[in-house]
Amino acid sequence: MAEQSPEIKGGGSLILAWQVRNKRILMVGGGEVAAGRIVNLLNADAKVTVVSPREGLNPEVAYRIKHNQVTYIDRKFQPSDLDDPSIVMVLTAVDDPVAGSEIYKLCKEKRIPANIADVPPECDFYFGSVHRDGPLQIMVSTNGKGPKLANIVRRQIAANLPSNIGDAISQVGVLRRKLRKVAPGIEEGPKRMQWYVCAVI
Known part of the structure; x- marks a missing residue:
């Protein structure tokens, strides 16, 4: 039995699809790196708060602010920014490595997962x-x-x-929902799977 067990290869990360829909994320910084992070967060339907002085804003970040796609605080980060209990994640993209390290330490104290851009040792997760x-x-x-x-x-x-793989997956999702209505019981799982495989193949 032991011979069939997969070999452990340490040093990796646990790759997850983190559901952040309607959850509050704090983005410290408003430059180019922040702009990319914000797009990812908004595509995941997160509620984003950006803390950054207005004079340092990337044009794309300024656009998000102007169109009320994010909540904006026009100043540098303050420790009190972490007092909001609804914050589930903090991202920083600032040019000051000392400030980034300090934010990371504060996040660790409050047990808030954080990503300090371009400083892998001070990241609880990577993009x-x-x-x-x-x-x-x-x-x-x-x-x-x-x-x-x-x-x-x-x-x-x-x-x-394949060029149409996204549409195909959407249709598979529709099929799965229909099969759950036809055979909703837990014990009917094998039956649903059989129908599902036949339809997809």
Whole structure:
């Protein structure tokens, strides 16, 4: 039995699809890196609060603020920004590494997961390179070691996917919901799976 067990290869990350819909995320910084993070958060339907002086805002971040896509606080970060109990995650993208480290320490004290941009040791989680087509999301992660390389690998994977894969997955989702209505019981799971496989194949 032991011979069939997979070999443990430490040093990886636990890759998850973190559901942040309607959850409050604090973004400290308003530059180019912050702009990319904000897009990811808004695509995940998160409620984003941006803390950054107005003079340092990236044009895209300014656009999000102008159109009320994020909540905006026009100043530098203050420790009291972490007092909101609804905050479930903190991201920083600031040019001051000392300030980033201090924010990370404060987050650890409050047990709030944090990502300090470009400082892998001070990240509870990493952002990968993501390909999205409707409901399909594929992330390539290098655990903070090579973001540019992750982007190259992600593009190669995406180039080999069928052009209509997102629509196909959406239709599969519709089928699954219909089958759950026809055979809703837990004990009917094998029956649903059989119908599902026949329909997809």
